[in-house]
Amino acid sequence: MRLFYEHIKIKQINKYIYSFDRSPIQDVNWETLLQAEDKNRKIQRYQNQLYQNCQDTETDIQTLKTQYQQLQQQRQQLRQNCQDAETDIKSLEIQQQELLQNSQETEAEIQSLETQYQQLQRQRQELLQNHQDTERELQSLETQHQQFWQNCEDLETDIQILETQFQQLHQNSQETEAEIQSLETQYQQLQQQRQQLLQNYKETARDIKSIEKQDQNLQKQTRLIQRNHRRKVKDLNSRILILSGSAIKQICNLYHKDKKRYKKVYKTLKNMMNNLYYPGLHTHKIHSKFGPSGEDMWEAYIENKTPSAWRVFWYYGPGDRLITIDDIVP
Structure with a gap:
């Protein structure tokens, strides 16, 4: 607005100068002419300066326009970046929800594996208890086996004694045949007892072998269960x-x-x-x-x-x- 008023003032001064130039020559006052020329020069300088200021303001306006266009472009770029960031945030939220879902599933699997592991620990303790019981039974069977052999040896010594007595009785024909028959019956009974003891020994040996096989199978099962548990835990820890x-x-x-x-x-x-x-x-x-x-x-x-x-x-x-x-x- 200031430039506009100055421009109007310059136009009025120019009109005054033109009217002064066109006026007929009369009594000329040279002092007023000189003052008018000085004013005219000042006005021209002022007009040139205003023109220069107008050009500077136009250049400033153009630079401001270019800056405004650049700012508009930056604003559009920022809007685009904001939209991209919002899409990325939404995708990250979806991924986060999926990861939380997966983590909940893995935690449920871990809890199930822990319960299975506790059950396997209980089974292992039961198997160890059974193993200890079988060892006690084996020890008792071994003691019975030793007693059986001791009895066999005693029976063999008794048989030898009876055989010597039988020979002595057979040699001494003065003894009655009733005693000989009684000794023969005793000998047959001892033979039957010996066969019975041998049969019992074979059965106990078979029982010992079957118990040893069961013990080996139980040990294999415990090792396999522990190995499978370790493998499952390792696979679960490194699968995501x-x-x-x-x-x-x-x-x-x-x-x-x-x-x-x-x-x-x-x-x-x-x-x-x-x-x-x-x-x-x-x-x-x-x-x-x-x-x-x-x-x-x-x-x-x-x-x-x-x-x-x-x-x-x-x-x-x-x-x-x-x-x-x-x-x-x-």
Whole structure:
């Protein structure tokens, strides 16, 4: 507005000058003419300065317009970034819900495994108790076996004594045949007792062998149960994977470019899902790389002599029984 009023003032001064120039020559006052010329010069300087100021303001307006356009573009870019961030946040929330669901399922599985483990512990204690009982029975059978052999030896000594007596009686024919018959009956009874004792010994030996076999089978079952429990716990502790965005892009690019190498990477990830300590899977720690929060970095790859083997870099996190894949490199 100030520039507008100054412009109007300049127009009025110019009109006055023009009217002065057109007026007929009369009594000329030179002092007024000089003053008018000085005023005219001042007005022209002032007009030039105003013109320069107008041009400067126009350049400033143009720069402000360009800055305003740049700010508009930045605003649009920020809106786009905000929309992208909102979509990323929604996807992360979905992933977080899935991870919470998976963690709840794994906790339920762990609780079921713990109950199974407690049941197996009870079964093991029962088996140990049975084993101790069988050992006591074996000891008692061994003592019976020793007593049986002692009785057999006593019987053999008695038989020998009776045989000597029988020979003496047979030699001494003066003795009655009634005594001989009684001794023969006693001898037959002793023979029957001996056969009965031998039969009992064979049966006890069979019982001892069957008990030893049962004991061996029970020991095998306890070892197998413990081994299966350890394997299940190890597989459960290393079966959850989280892929980062760069790793997913690399896998997609591999699937479109070279499907053989994609199969190698997929096989590596599948083995990692089954067990981090799979026999054909090499895993070792890397000291030159770390995770985003300083986590220890690990490397895993399948045992393969061809150059198509791919290395998977991963670290533990972001929670218990979870690992994150950081990068996949040939």
